Amino acid sequence: MTDFLLYALLAGLGVAAVAGPLGCFVVWRRMAYFGDTLAHSALLGVALGVLLNTDLGIAVTAVCLLMALALVALEQRGILALDTLLGILSHSALAAGLLVISLLPNVRVDLMSLLFGDLLSVTPSDLWIIYSGAAVAIFLLALLWKPLISITVEPELAAVEGVNVARVRTALMLITALVIAIAMKIVGVLLITALLVIPAATARRISSTPESMAVSASLAAMLAVLMGLAVSWHMDTPVGPSVVVCATLLFCFSLGVTQKS
């Protein structure tokens, strides 16, 4: 097997593994639009990274984390409904990103690869970033698992029982931002939410505890990455969309299974 394919496979599996449990929270807490907003702001990160001549991965991660913190702060002030707020931030970040990129002289940024991912160009140093990011995210999710479930079920009850709801929620937002920053390479800005939501929805059909759903979602996402790479290799299709289509096929297949309650 050629090296680039092996790197692609490892990168895809690493992101898929963490997309599973995180995607479950996105589904449980109805955060899909939040994921979209962070993904769109990743493009602004790329633009700023090029502008400031820094590592793009670091720039994207920094912008995503800042955007998550901004959202937390704005949400707490409660000026606007959350979806309005997300709509404003999401599309202004996307537009600002495109604007900055178009203004940069003599720089050609491959927009298609940003929007839809470019798994086959993963380098060993990308792999290193992806795996350390995924490891941090999984470690934090495991550490905060119980309070995260508790605030998802009922935040006020969790607060009375001694959970610091604001802190745990902020942590979840930051973990989401981190995962989106590293997943951008795999499926691109426009398809990240799909990689979070679709495997989790698939896993729900066959799970009866939060933990089994998280693990199944990881496995479903990893299977989708394997299938997507195979499809892409044999049919010469773009990898990101192939992965998402395979995840959707798995979901359709899961509809045939009687849902566990």
Added chain:
Amino acid sequence: MNKPLISLKSVSKSFAGQAVLQNISMSISRGDITTIIGPNGAGKSSLVRIILGLIEPDSGKLESSAELRIGYMPQKLHIDPTLPISTCRFLQLANTSHQACHRALDLVGIPKLKNSPFHKLSGGEMQRALLARAILREPNLLVLDEPVQGVDLNGQNQLYNLIGEISKSLNCAVIMVSHDLHLVMSATDHVICLNHHICCQGRPEQVTQDPAYLDIFGKTSIYNHRHDHQHSLQGEVLDAQGKHRHGEGCQHD
């Protein structure tokens, strides 16, 4: 007189310029059963959330004793059906062991539901499960916000009786919110009638005679339902013969 578990001193709170609570002072000691009643929008839930420490008052003070342990039963709870969680697992979120959860479910009378998915529980079962989670923390103060919401009238009486028994056996104080006094009359020692400020308070039979209470609730609004028969789980009338009195114009057997 023992030291109160919790006391509020001249607490006020407003949201967006609207005064929701004005100058509220009250205290709860061990074993007290206090009911807060008031019309919709009177600030009952805000008062409860201040007592729970979920929101800060704008002015005034909340003092709680060092040994205060609150068990909270929220009004109702909606769990997204995409989150698979069993009733037992839901209880364990209160930081307790398997055995403790089973005991609590026994105590509230739903031991068979421990493996049922939480989002499939009926209104009455859900309230019992919430009560179980509240008592799992071995509280000395139970805070119940409209504990019988979404429960039919017969079930409401049972639930109030259960709350009374449990608070007695755990020897804990109770703060209960209700918009319906007659149901809780027998189960409560002290009633606070709230409409942004404390209109009147005292023993239930005193409060129902108080002009401030009558102003808000009126004399006639107290519906004296006498449930003189019982229903099976399917809703059929059991043992109705001879005991069930028919109203005027009543056509059924």
